[in-house]
Amino acid sequence: MLLTLGMLGASLYFYQYAFVPSHKTFLSNRTEPAVLRAQQWLKHVPKETWTETGAHSELRLVADWVPAAKATAKTVVIAHGYMNTKEDMARQIRFFHAAGFNVLAPDDRGHGQSQGNYIGYGYADRLDYLKWLQKVIHRVGQGAQIGLYGVSMGGATVMYLSGEKLPKQVVAIVEDCGYTSIMDELAAQGKQLFSLPRYPLIPAVALTASIKAHYNVFAASTIAALNHNTRPLLFIHGARDKFVPTSMVHREYAADHSAKQLWIVPKAGHAQSLTVEPGRYQQRVIGWFDRYFD
Template identity: 35%
Template sequence: MDTKRTETMTRQKKIIISVTTIVAALFLIGSYFVGNYFIEYMLGRKDSDYDDALSPSYDKPAAEVENRQAANLAVAKLQAEVGFDEVYIQSRDGESLYGKIYVQPDSNLWAIVVHGYTSTHNSVQDVATEYYNRGYNVLTPDLRAHGNSSGEYIMLGHEDGPDIVEWAHYIDHADASIVLHGFSMGAATVMIAAGEDDLPENVVAVIEDSGYTTAIQMMKEQLKFRFGLPSFPIVNISNIISIVKTGLNFNDPKPIESIQNCDLPMLFIHGDEDNYVLQYMQMELYNSYQGEKDFLIIEGAGHTAGRYLVPDIYYTYVFDFLDKYVQ
């Protein structure tokens, strides 16, 4: 009797172990495929011209649409009347990086304006126009794996920050005063650049618009917002795949830590209707920063859309801030 009971219990244990093993294997296999899809979705190269394409639920107000159209006309006018130069530099790890430059022959003021995630330099030509019309030379680069720059996978600012440092060194003018102005992932990029030890001393101020605190926190928010999925184990497994496949560790891009190695004046801008990089990240960045700083919250603005919704307020705030530090 005891022998039969023991045999039955043994069979039951084997069945439980087998079922558990199969379920665990299926779970891991499923997580791998989801994680691999997540890598291609998040980091695969795909170029567009507008960061706010990433906020599909954002319904643009009529004023924003009209102001965007007016900004595009101003860009067309600048390019027709002034023209631009196109240049390439090489990154530290051998990637070819493209930039478009508007030159003011008699000015020592420079702005490096950096586009966002899956966008290109074209998406910030309106900002370049504003800087140019105020007397700045302007450089608008394509980040690696975007636009005309080489690279297979998006690095979420980790390699892009050092790339912007290289662009700042490219501006080979001893008396130049350089401003870094970035949007979305470009904002994360300029914050990371600001914390690099070899950033040129003639970089004098940073404007970050809609940047995130850390890449991994932004990813977790996106999994929840876009897919209704928990971050564990998808982000964890995706990170392992990413390290092997792309070389990017999700834990590395940490703008909130980079800016602790920086003392440049910094302006933090965000729209309170941003559903891509949530607005609370702005205040976490602002509150953590120990240098000279200011912030602007734009009511009703979606992701990187403040400059279109209320351009007068946006640019007045930006240039009033810069006028205190740029000479």
């Protein structure tokens, strides 16, 4: 009984630690100067605030729509990282806008201006993004050409999306340092931060989260989703990533059977590939979408 109570207490603690939106002491609070400059740009660029209702929920979700300076059908939908917001993606929004693309940048459930009291880790959010995609198509038209782009949790989000029945307008995907599954990421962080083994705690936390957040954490595998992907996919990962171990991207790359490329960025830690290789990063990402946009 004591063991059971102890496991229950630990599961609830780690659910609060990992799944409830709040200040996270294990995350850096430093904002890079390049991002700060882009955030100032984002405040003043012409844009619209879009809203949507979460899939299978009454949550009010919010996104920024930044139209291209010149009318175009080419659009990139951006997915942000864990405990980030659309404003944290300002640097990417800016370079996609400069390349002549429309950009849609949502706040995920429990993040930024969107409602929610739990973190969906991209898996719960993937169904929300399907609704955002329909909103883009309604705005741009049936001739829309859409690229999906995400970093960290956002990278997992677009990989989860790759396994869904996507609208034909989605033509290419770029994922940067997304994880193989929620359970794998929880296990990696449990080991790194607390030297904890995967069993029995991580399955217990996953069960707790599945009950409290009302989505199946056990089913949240990007590997399974990638087995069904048909869109060209560029994988990016830092060679020195310890937050989402670099070994994960090799498993993801092997699971995908579409047209694909893998870029491991030397000396880059987690979500630092753009910082370490800004010119090459933008060239590769923009080039990937340009290759598949008409």
